[in-house]
Amino acid sequence: MSSPPVGYLAAPDQPWNVQHYLDGKVGYVLGLLWQHLWLSVLPVVIGLIIALPIGYAAKRFKWTYTPLVTISGLLYTIPSLALFVVIPSVIGTQILDPINVVIPLTIYTIALMVRVIADGLRSVDETVLQAASAMGYSRFQRLLKVELPIAIPVIGAGLRVAVVANVGMVAVAAVIGVPQLGTLFSYGKDLFYYAPIVVGLVLSVALAFALDLLIVLAVRALTPWRKAVAAR
Amino acid sequence: MIKFESVTKRYPDGTVAVNGLDLVAPSGQITVLVGPSGCGKTTSLRMINRMIEPTSGRIWLDETDTGTVSTSKLRRGIGYVIQHAGLFPHRTIVDNVATVPLMLGVDKKTARAQAMDLLVRVGLDPAFAKRYPAQLSGGQQQRVGVARALAADPPVMLMDEPFSAVDPVVRAQLHEEFLRLQQDLGKTIVLVTHDIDEAVKLGDQIAVLRVGGTLAQLATPADLLARPADDFVAGFVGRDRGYRSLGFADAGDLPTRKEVTVRLGSDFAAAAALAEDGWVLAIGDAGEPLGWLDASHPGTGPIGPQHLHRGGTVATEGGSLRAALDAALSAPSGRGVLVREDNTLLGTVTASEVVARIEERAAAERIEAAR
Numbered sequence: 001m002s003s004p005p006v007g008y009l010a011a012p013d014q015p016w017n018v019q020h021y022l023d024g025k026v027g028y029v030l031g032l033l034w035q036h037l038w039l040s041v042l043p044v045v046i047g048l049i050i051a052l053p054i055g056y057a058a059k060r061f062k063w064t065y066t067p068l069v070t071i072s073g074l075l076y077t078i079p080s081l082a083l084f085v086v087i088p089s090v091i092g093t094q095i096l097d098p099i100n101v102v103i104p105l106t107i108y109t110i111a112l113m114v115r116v117i118a119d120g121l122r123s124v125d126e127t128v129l130q131a132a133s134a135m136g137y138s139r140f141q142r143l144l145k146v147e148l149p150i151a152i153p154v155i156g157a158g159l160r161v162a163v164v165a166n167v168g169m170v171a172v173a174a175v176i177g178v179p180q181l182g183t184l185f186s187y188g189k190d191l192f193y194y195a196p197i198v199v200g201l202v203l204s205v206a207l208a209f210a211l212d213l214l215i216v217l218a219v220r221a222l223t224p225w226r227k228a229v230a231a232r
Numbered sequence: 233m234i235k236f237e238s239v240t241k242r243y244p245d246g247t248v249a250v251n252g253l254d255l256v257a258p259s260g261q262i263t264v265l266v267g268p269s270g271c272g273k274t275t276s277l278r279m280i281n282r283m284i285e286p287t288s289g290r291i292w293l294d295e296t297d298t299g300t301v302s303t304s305k306l307r308r309g310i311g312y313v314i315q316h317a318g319l320f321p322h323r324t325i326v327d328n329v330a331t332v333p334l335m336l337g338v339d340k341k342t343a344r345a346q347a348m349d350l351l352v353r354v355g356l357d358p359a360f361a362k363r364y365p366a367q368l369s370g371g372q373q374q375r376v377g378v379a380r381a382l383a384a385d386p387p388v389m390l391m392d393e394p395f396s397a398v399d400p401v402v403r404a405q406l407h408e409e410f411l412r413l414q415q416d417l418g419k420t421i422v423l424v425t426h427d428i429d430e431a432v433k434l435g436d437q438i439a440v441l442r443v444g445g446t447l448a449q450l451a452t453p454a455d456l457l458a459r460p461a462d463d464f465v466a467g468f469v470g471r472d473r474g475y476r477s478l479g480f481a482d483a484g485d486l487p488t489r490k491e492v493t494v495r496l497g498s499d500f501a502a503a504a505a506l507a508e509d510g511w512v513l514a515i516g517d518a519g520e521p522l523g524w525l526d527a528s529h530p531g532t533g534p535i536g537p538q539h540l541h542r543g544g545t546v547a548t549e550g551g552s553l554r555a556a557l558d559a560a561l562s563a564p565s566g567r568g569v570l571v572r573e574d575n576t577l578l579g580t581v582t583a584s585e586v587v588a589r590i591e592e593r594a595a596a597e598r599i600e601a602a603r
Contacts, residue, residue, distance in 0.1 A: 125316075125318070125321075127314055127315070127316045127317070127318035128318050128319070128320060128321065130283070130314060130318055131312065131314060131317075131318030131319070131320075131377075132318075132320070133283060133307070134281055134283060134307055134310075134312035134314075134390075135307060135308070135312065135331055135332050135335070135380075136303075136304045136305070136306075136307035136308035136332065136335060137304075137335075138304055146320060146322075149322045150320075150321060150322050223322065224364075225321055225322045225323070225324075225364040225366070228363065228364040228366060228367050
């Protein structure tokens with residue numbers, strides 16, 4: 001099969017038959033899943049990298065905390081649909097360019113993570129910071145080797161929310177035509193064909209669940225000390 | 233040696249935390265900074281490793297002006313111990329201790345091996361090495377904090393209320409261990425506390441600071457108790473100065489008397505017959521005094537630990553007059569128990585005998601002073 005079987009065909013005879021729908025389309029669906037995966041994860045990675053210095057600034061310079069956290073929080077209130085539609089004309093990309101999805105979702109990740117990072121860093125005990133400085137850690141070393149490792153559980157919790165929210169929001173990008181699992185929803189909706197919707201739904205829930213689990217496991221692996229704390 | 237040279241710390245809002253402080257903390261000794269809150273003792277301490285920068289004046293570390301070296305380099309050569317230990321919660325105990333050596337480029341294996349030795353040295357079971365700080369008690373954490381500060385073998389140690397966050401029993405224990413450790417190591421130590429008793433117990437010299445950050449008196453503990461410089465110092469040093477100063481007075485050879493003793497497990501009635509003034513001293517198998525037996529309430533059968541009066545303190549031969557007097561005053565028999573270094577019974581002494589010794593000593597001092 002050369003072109004994707006998406007198009008305005010007649011309503012199928014068996015709208016709920018998943019097996020029938022998947023016949024010959026497994027590769028295509030897996031392709032959408034792969035698209036969905038990286039469209040969800042990449043913005044979280046970029047967003048985290050951008051949010052780290054902002055969150056650190058909010059913690060380091062106390063007076064910036066409220067404005068930074070408020071402004072980044074406000075970003076979250078912009079409807080995703082509006083961003084998906086507006087971004088291409090603002091930055092001049094092609095309408096089907098995946099960047100149009102990556103940028104809005106990165107903005108949402110930043111919106112969420114600035115506060116999380118600032119709060120995570122603020123949760124590090126003052127005596128620990130003092131001891132680290134007194135032992136000769138520079139500010140940067142201290143951030144890298146003491147503050148961030150201790151903030152991992154808080155940052156990890158934030159990332160879980162961000163990544164799961166992104167998996168859901170990527171699907172909305174179907175309206176601008178960037179292919180991913182959401183494509184199956186609009187296709188199924190147009191044809192009253194429920195099987196692709198079921199497939200898309202199951203796969204995106206599974207994807208969200210898997211990514212969430214991955215973060216949980218990563219946090220657990222990076223913070224063996226928390227298990228020790230919990231055991232007390 | 234650490235030398236403060238007219239050091240002042242003035243904050244932007246005009247508050248003066250430390251005002252023209254001149255002070256020398258001699259090498260190999262414990263200098264205690266003590267005073268009420270707001271006297272600038274912690275600020276002074278933190279200016280040594282430049283956690284706080286002085287507004288004016290200089291602080292010398294031997295021949296080095298601390299203001300001329302990088303803070304990282306300066307701090308890696310100065311051990312630092314704080315109230316709640318400030319251990320890194322995400323690192324195991326052994327890795328906490330190895331922090332500074334690793335920063336200084338010591339290889340992991342060597343650093344960990346040294347850290348293990350240090351843990352033993354500060355009185356921790358090496359089995360703790362692989363645990364995390366949250367799994368340790370406050371006292372244990374504080375020990376790790378001391379080990380961590382000692383890890384790179386810095387000549388100087390700064391200690392900010394290091395023993396304040398633990399209960400009194402553990403604190404007394406940590407005091408003893410700390411003094412023993414210092415006897416071996418001979419570090420130049422500056423220790424901050426608000427507790428004058430702790431200052432008197434630990435300090436080779438004590439600097440009493442007053443609110444506003446000026447030095448009220450610098451003296452040895454005995455001198456501070458005997459001759460407070462002014463009303464402020466006298467008030468701060470507190471009551472019972474006369475009695476407490478006996479803690480620094482060597483008891484010398486006290487006129488001890490032999491005490492008739494009974495062993496645990498011997499017959500009660502036979503033991504009671506040996507009592508003098510209604511009390512007889514029970515000792516253990518190694519000859520160590522265990523407690524006084526009340527012969528006025530005789531029982532039957534063998535003497536058990538439950539029959540013993542445990543209120544009396546025990547003074548060690550060659551200890552202070554304060555310990556000897558306390559032993560006599562706390563003994564229900566009125567006879568204070570003295571032991572040798574190995575904890576075996578030496579004999580007993582009465583309060584009046586100790587007081588006679590105190591008076592002799594004071595008279596000798598008056599004659600000395602009059603000369």
